[in-house]
Amino acid sequence: KNQVEQSPQSLIILEGKNCTLQCNYTVSPFSNLRWYKQDTGRGPVSLTIMTFSENTKSNGRYTATLDADTKQSSLHITASQLSDSASYICVVIPSGNTPLVFGKGTRLSVIA
Amino acid sequence: KAGVTQTPRYLIKTRGQQVTLSCSPISGHRSVSWYQQTPGQGLQFLFEYFSETQRNKGNFPGRFSGRQFSNSRSEMNVSTLELGDSALYLCASTPQWQGEYGYTFGSGTRLTVV
Numbered sequence: 001k002n003q004v005e006q007s008p009q010s011l012i013i014l015e016g017k018n019c020t021l022q023c024n025y026t027v028s029p030f031s032n033l034r035w036y037k038q039d040t041g042r043g044p045v046s047l048t049i050m051t052f053s054e055n056t057k058s059n060g061r062y063t064a065t066l067d068a069d070t071k072q073s074s075l076h077i078t079a080s081q082l083s084d085s086a087s088y089i090c091v092v093i094p095s096g097n098t099p100l101v102f103g104k105g106t107r108l109s110v111i112a
Numbered sequence: 113k114a115g116v117t118q119t120p121r122y123l124i125k126t127r128g129q130q131v132t133l134s135c136s137p138i139s140g141h142r143s144v145s146w147y148q149q150t151p152g153q154g155l156q157f158l159f160e161y162f163s164e165t166q167r168n169k170g171n172f173p174g175r176f177s178g179r180q181f182s183n184s185r186s187e188m189n190v191s192t193l194e195l196g197d198s199a200l201y202l203c204a205s206t207p208q209w210q211g212e213y214g215y216t217f218g219s220g221t222r223l224t225v226v
Binding site: 034036041042043044045046049089097098099100102103104105 | 116118145147153154155156157160167168170200202204214215216217218219220222
């Protein structure tokens with residue numbers, strides 16, 4: 001069964017600190033893996049996208065890594081800001097005629 | 113370039129009623145998919161349409177239905193509403209089938225069933 005597990009479920013960090021969010025998946029084969037940021041009450045916004053052959057992708061202070069052998073991905077946030085407070089969702093897009101598989105997200109709170 | 117537009121943004125309905133939600137994709141995008149998001153379950157896939165045809169369907173009861181028009185706009189209908197249908201309903205569009213080019217989400221419709 002295609003599944004995406006994210007950890008931790010929630011996280012509180014001080015402004016300016018770094019953090020890493022984890023995503024483990026069992027989807028195979030897959031087309032690409034994406035990290036989305038979702039503010040409360042809004043739709044998810046894409047942060048990074050990686051194909052199975054890519055190891056890392058950066059978008060400003062966000063860096064995603066992918067290990068296709070262990071089926072793990074991580075999202076590293078550098079020098080966190082208050083505006084980083086949101087849910088971060090890992091999404092795996094399978095190959096073939098199968099819908100997206102979502103993780104349940106990590107709720108990040110950045111405090112001053 | 114306009115994003116994905118969902119209307120209405122908020123909706124309050126009574127148990128037993130039906131509701132229709134609308135989604136206008138990004139111009140040129142031919143695929144529209146729908147998702148239900150609740151605090152406990154996260155995002156769950158409802159269905160995906162491409163060129164007016166339903167290409168995939170999630171594990172939801174038949175009370176949930178949808179359609180896509182020739183201009184790629186899509187509607188989702190929920191009949192005989194239940195309290196558990198209260199959720200944020202999101203739609204996403206992508207240029208082609210399979211989402212290789214990425215999905216863009218709308219801001220969602222917050223449905224509350226009382």
